[in-house]
Amino acid sequence: MKHITFYLDFISPYAYLAFEQLPDALAGTSYSVGYKPVLFAGLLKHHGQLGPAEIAPKRDWTYRQVLWLAHTLGIPLQMPASHPFNPLPLLRLSLAxxxxxxxxxxxxxxCESIFRHVWRxxxxxxxxxxxAALAQALVPQQQQGRERDDQVKAQLKKNTEDAIAKGVFGVPMFAVDDKLFWGLDALPMLRGYLLGEPWFEGEDWKNACQVAVGVSRRSE
Structure with a gap:
């Protein structure tokens, strides 16, 4: 049985869709999943990127595409009243x-309770x-104690730093063995790996990271 680490942030509609689609996408394979919340903005800052919702034309396209994907996949999704929003309270609640x-x-x-709070x-x-109502609904799941808040903040920082150290650059991302799979559209690829397709041991996977950089805008 393969173990999947699912890196997510509740701010991402693609992470929500991947979360909902995962059981169907991987049906018939043998796996377990650990859900690991990270701060998407922290990943973006580390890699010097803007998020899709921070670029106006890309923002419009992103929202249209995720609504279309939800429609075609049969997954309920309604855009929240405002987006992006500060996801820290939700991330910390999940870790609590x-x-x-x-x-x-x-x-x-x-994770399902929090994703659906945002995206339905x-x-x-x-x-x-x-x-407050969401936190109250999840009270039976929560750790107790005066030190909890500090521990939760430290855990989110650790999750994000550990993810960066492993090469995670976005959400949703799935880590299995020494391999990373990024995005909703990577679910078929992840399924292929879990099924033991030999391509993943071939030259295409190994050599993809050996392509030379022809030009870099960062050096200009």
Whole structure:
């Protein structure tokens, strides 16, 4: 059985769609999943990038595409009242619900509750009263104690730093063995790997990272 680490941020509609699609996409394969929330903005900052919602024409296209993808996949999705929003309260809530035996890795139930809070119904994902209601609904899942808030903040930082160290640059991203698969559209590729397709041991995978850089705008 292969273990998948699913890097996610609740701000990403692609992460939401991948989360919902994962069971169908990988049906018939043998795997387990650990869900690891990270701060997408931290990944972008590290790699010197803007997010899709920070570039006006790309923002419009992104929202249209995710609505189309949701439509074609049969996954309920309504854009929240505003986007992007500050995802820190949601990320920290998810980590506060992590079991002590697996810090930094909330259950699928917790992730599903938070993703659907954001991406179903069209309400404001950052609304204070809605956040309070969500936190109250997840109370049975949460760790208790005065030091919890500091521990949760440190865990989010650690998750994000560990992800960067492993080569994670965006969400959703799936890590299996020594391989990374990025994006909703990588689910068929991930499935192929889990099924043991020999291509993944061939020259195409190995040599893709050996292509020479012809020009770099960063050096100009």
């Amino acid at each position: 619900c992590s079991p002590e035996a697996e810090p930094g890795q909330p259950s699928r139930y917790v 119904g069209g309400a404001d994902a950052a609304d204070v009263s809605r956040l």
